[in-house]
Amino acid sequence: MDKMTNKLIEMKDIIKSRRLELGLTQQELADLCHADRTTVGKWESGDIINIKRDKLQLLSKALNISHLVLLGAEEYIPCEIDEILIYDAIYGDTLGNQIAKIKNPYPDNYGQFFGIQVAHPTFINGYCFAIFNKKTKINSGDIVAVSLNGNEAMIRKLYIVDKDIVTLRPVMEEGELITLVENDIKDMNVIGKYCYAISPFLE
Known part of the structure; x- marks a missing residue:
């Protein structure tokens, strides 16, 4: 099987995976992004795919990854759970x-x-x-x-x-x-x- 690249990983999955890597709850991520928990849930479920620019910047900072990774322009490499x-x-x-x-x-x-x-x-x-x-x-x-x-x-x-x-x-x-x-x-x-x-x- 070919190595999974960022092109095959949707933004919703990157957000959830990275949040779990950092040990953040949805509420904690919401607080860092000045959003509410239900919004984070919709980001992670894919119900919201067009995230506003200001929220994208806050999300990038909170998750400590480039906004280019979130947008699919750079590869996302998940951290091993151990x-x-x-x-x-x-x-x-x-x-x-x-x-x-x-x-x-x-x-x-x-x-x-x-x-x-x-x-x-x-x-x-x-x-x-x-x-x-x-x-x-x-x-x-x-x-x-x-x-x-x-x-x-x-x-x-x-x-x-x-x-x-x-x-x-x-x-x-x-x-x-x-x-x-x-x-x-x-x-x-x-x-x-x-x-x-x-x-x-x-x-």
Whole structure:
């Protein structure tokens, strides 16, 4: 069988496949595109095929692929389900640049995983890939990727002091202790729970 190219993959299938690769729900994708969930459902079912230019741009950014891929002008290569995408940074719900794609060393674990490249002195080349699970329960004391006010995600230990106070403590010596009180907590976006670190040499 010939390798499937983008010409044989409809936009609706690309949208759904890429959304699942990134671990996004239809509602989360809708929020990123300033649309509603039913609209995303219609994109994925093919009920809407002529997507407006502004929505196409937002969709391209949310899915972190070129709009040319969505339009069929460039090939779409789906990510294997046992692979984890690594980004240089994440800002709130916005993914940065994809810089690597690695095999999931624990493919039987349930979750939706992503990685961030972070500086780490114990690794030979001075950095590692920190892997997070997007869809898992967060408990007080967990290490998380967390974004405040849509800024670049930090890696912190999250402690729930009470319903109105949360502290974010640095995992290593560097970094400041951050205390969030009442309304400040609403600006906190916990993106995922830390699972493990991988050396880039193991890609």
